[in-house]
Amino acid sequence: MGQVIEVEGLRKSFGRRDVLHGIDFGVERGEVFGVIGPNGAGKTTTMRCLLDIIRPSAGSIRILGEDPGAAGPGLRRRIGYLPGELFLEQRITGRRLLAHYAAISGAVRPGRADELAERFNLDLDRHTRKLSKGNKQKLGLVQAFMHDPEVLILDEPTSGLDPLIQQEFRALLNEAQDNGQTVFLSSHVLSEVQQAADRVAILRDGNIVQVSTVASLREGALRQVKIAVIGVGSSELRLRLQRVPGLNLSEVHDTDLGAAAAASFEGAIQPLVQALAPLQLADLVIEEPDLEESVLNLYGKVAVGSAP
Structure with missing residues (x-):
């Protein structure tokens, strides 16, 4: 062009x-x-x-x-x-x-x-x-x-x-x-x-x-994620989610039916979907990415040596 x-x-x-x-x-x-x-x-x-x-x-x-x-x-x-x-x-x-x-x-x-x-x-x-x-x-x-x-x-x-x-x-x-x-x-x-x-x-x-x-x-913006699964304990859910690149766990706990987790997530969504695919989901909430926060973070990342 x-x-x-x-x-x-x-x-x-x-x-x-x-x-x-x-x-x-x-x-x-x-x-x-x-x-x-x-x-x-x-x-x-x-x-x-x-x-x-x-x-x-x-x-x-x-x-x-x-x-x-x-x-x-x-x-x-x-x-x-x-x-x-x-x-x-x-x-x-x-x-x-x-x-x-x-x-x-x-x-x-x-x-x-x-x-x-x-x-x-x-x-x-x-x-x-x-x-x-x-x-x-x-x-x-x-x-x-x-x-x-x-x-x-x-x-x-x-x-x-x-x-x-x-x-x-x-x-x-x-x-x-x-x-x-x-x-x-x-x-x-x-x-x-x-x-x-x-x-x-x-x-x-x-x-x-x-x-x-x-x-x-x-894709690079920060999302908040909430997950609830059935038939799996918190230890197994934590282990599975720790393998997902860009996902930072803030909470994992057992529930009456299985386990639940809360996390912030930055990056492509596909690895998270693949990690959860074998599990029986009770609930999955992925919030719309916060572009404002993402850009504000970028404002603070001026390359070293480029500032006056």
Whole structure:
């Protein structure tokens, strides 16, 4: 498919403060790539470097095969951008503002802006100063999507949106992906990224801790497990479960019918299923993996030597 965004050794410093410490990643054509991290991790700085709003201190960036620092307006017209902090002209209607953006970003097919506004339940004839935070965010999304760019760079795109509009936004992302567009989005909310992205980069203190598919994150996330068996004592159940990789027993005890156990579990589920298959189960509860806890653990695993 080919990489649409290529970043190697990206560093950015503001005076003596290092914000990005040599990060590397690539985004494939047609992929939704999410970057998640706490506030101050470097997400917005990364995006601004991609767009040549600020210049990197070191490293290389290529978008659609071009260096954004040298490509000029031609490349920018192929990109849709929603900033994390959206500032709008106050003395203008949403419709006139979009017409201004269209003159900058390039051709917008007739009716496209109205179509997007209708999907977001946005009145384009209201003055921007009268819009709520959520409606301003909708207007920002319309301007990012309306010229059907090859690449979308979206900083905290669902900030201020109600759940129904968030759902419409995810539908729009799916359509963009089906059309071959590439999406790079950031968030500090894991649930938002896991519902939208194919792959996720975990960013902390200007370092990428891990790049993974959402499925792999789920597989490696911590689950809580409760097991009850019939006709087997606690000693035998303990011995069998201790052979399961990634399972940490917190309790094993005898019951009237057999034995029961409680454990935390991290890893692929198949070895646990195979270990339990010969037993007569009275109950088995495997909780949904706690991705939030998994990612918080990753935040603490910045590689030795990568920190400033």
